Amino acid sequence: xxxxxxxxxxxxxxxxxxxxxxxxxxxxxxxxxxxxxxxxxxxxxxxxxxxxxxxxxxxxxxxxxxxxxxxxxxxxxxxxxxxxxxxxxxxxxxxxxxxxxxxxxxxxxxxxxxxxxxxxxxxxxxxxxxxxxxxxxxxxx
Numbered sequence: 001x002x003x004x005x006x007x008x009x010x011x012x013x014x015x016x017x018x019x020x021x022x023x024x025x026x027x028x029x030x031x032x033x034x035x036x037x038x039x040x041x042x043x044x045x046x047x048x049x050x051x052x053x054x055x056x057x058x059x060x061x062x063x064x065x066x067x068x069x070x071x072x073x074x075x076x077x078x079x080x081x082x083x084x085x086x087x088x089x090x091x092x093x094x095x096x097x098x099x100x101x102x103x104x105x106x107x108x109x110x111x112x113x114x115x116x117x118x119x120x121x122x123x124x125x126x127x128x129x130x131x132x133x134x135x136x137x138x139x140x141x
Contacts, residue, residue: 035141039140039141041090042090042091042092042136042137042140043137043140045087045088045090045091046091046133046134046136046137048083048087049084049087049088049091049094049129049133050130050133050134052080052083052084052087053080053084053126053129053130053133055080056077056080056081056084056126057123057126058071059071059072059073059074059076059077059080060072060077060112060119060122060123060126063077063112063113064112064113064118064119067113072112072113074109074110074112077105077109078105078109081101081102081105082102084098084101084102084129085098085099085101085102088129091133091136092136092139093132093135093136093139094129094132094133094136096132097125097128097129097131097132098129100125100128100129101122101125101126101128101129104121104122104124104125105122105125107121108121108122109122
């Protein structure tokens, strides 16, 4: 005996609705987990960028103002700049300012300790990365 489709749907309506809700819940949960993971990655990268920028500023100040070649070692500055560049790739809207910092550091690091304008240009580039990082962090859901 053949049961009409309408009657089969009516008989199994609770099961059909339950299946649809389960699929919808699974889809939403998967999407939410992806967004949460992305936000976590951006947040951690952002905090690390901010810490690294602070360390870079210390190196700049030691090299320029204190003439301390140990704590103000330009090679340490390079490692900080490269780390900021790497972390900026994870953060939306920070890559451009990080690239600018890298270019500015490359052009001006050798003048630190002798040229006040060099330290001002590098500090301005650091501040731009800091501002774009804070902006990226403020946009997280």
